[in-house]
Amino acid sequence: MRTFFVTHLHPKCLKGFYTLFLSLLVINVHHAIAQTSFPAPVILSSAKAAALITDNVRQEFKMSYPIYRVYQYADQSGQYYCVLTESRNTVTEHDTINQRIKAVNLKMVDGKFTKTWELNDNFTPEVNEESSIWFWTKYVEFLDYDHDGLVDPIIIYGTRGSNGYDDGRAKILIYYRGQKVAIRHQNGVLDDERSTQVDAAFYNLPASIQAAVRQKMEQMVKNQHAIFPNGWQTAMRNKKTAFDEAQ
Template sequence: MYKKSSENMKKYILILLSFYSSFIFSQKAESHRLNKQEISERELENTTNFPIYRAFEFSDKSGVYELVLGENQKVISKKDTLNTKIQAVCVINDHGGLLDQWKINDLLEDTLPKETNIWFWTKYCSTKDIDGDGYIEPIIVYGTRNEDGYIRRVKIITVYKKKKYVIRAIECDFDNCRSFEKDQNWNTLPQKIKLYVNQLTEKMRKEQDVLLKNG
């Protein structure tokens, strides 16, 4: 009787484990932008050093994540809000606690003409499962503008398996001061992700009148 009960318990546990495993591995990769109330409910205000400009929640096979984009809003006027520093923070929601996964920090560079603003280009940022593996690959895009009103720097950062793959571009009227560089590890990304970022880059060229090229 005891042996039979023990065997039934083992079967029950195996069924539960199988169900849990199926649930985890069939979980869809999903993402949505958080509103102010949701930001407050998730207690995200202290995850970044700066005021929150945008926040997103995304979930995939590895868990539920919060992505917070902060800008320091150094100069605020009716006409413009100018930033000297930005910070992106990704945390995992672990049983009610928030654990840091990765961060991106940047600030204005001392250049001529002088850089006066740095901002997240959220129109081109994304939190999608690009290659269909069940995990989301965040893409963070930001730029800087100089005192003449022209875009100077653009960065496109792809986060794949918690590693950053960066494209750095400097816009300039002259060939010798213009650049467009991909990290050395760029070609290790899956082909679908590289294709997506290349298409994103082309879209930015067309919509923003930026060159994003060498020389």
């Protein structure tokens, strides 16, 4: 039996093979970058945080509240530090009362910090009937959920009302490729007091990020930190941007 080899290809075929080769090369390079291993996010000790976030840095980025926690994380775009600050208006043996919070996300570039984003929230006790606001770090994470080589920070915080968590509010913030996406929720003792608003952009996020957020919402319910409206899972599957007990 004879074996035949193709020794000549038509120019159009060569062009097709060349295009296919380049496409596969780009895909493989992108895959390799996305799979690059980066150090796991860490929480800096108080001493390390103080040495890094100096008074000059705090002044430059207008961080006037005491630092509660500093997260360090890295991805293919660089090294980052997320600084969580809380006002600590009253500190007792059993509790800390905050009326204002601020988070600043800093990127280290050539030995200097640049701000990539920040968040602020506050309340007035006489107006909002809330007693404190703070970061719910149990749910805060800095992970690359969609494996594209970029960390997708999820920040969650909330307030305490006159009935504790039962009538406070909660906010979930997702930072994805420079875009801030929010889910805002109001707890309530009575059914008709509960409501949730979801940014329409949430439903355009990668499925893995949406699933991670829904899982955190389930944890918030389990831990009695949130009472979402009945049927909220179905509402989110149907991509609703607002839902409450009346709907």
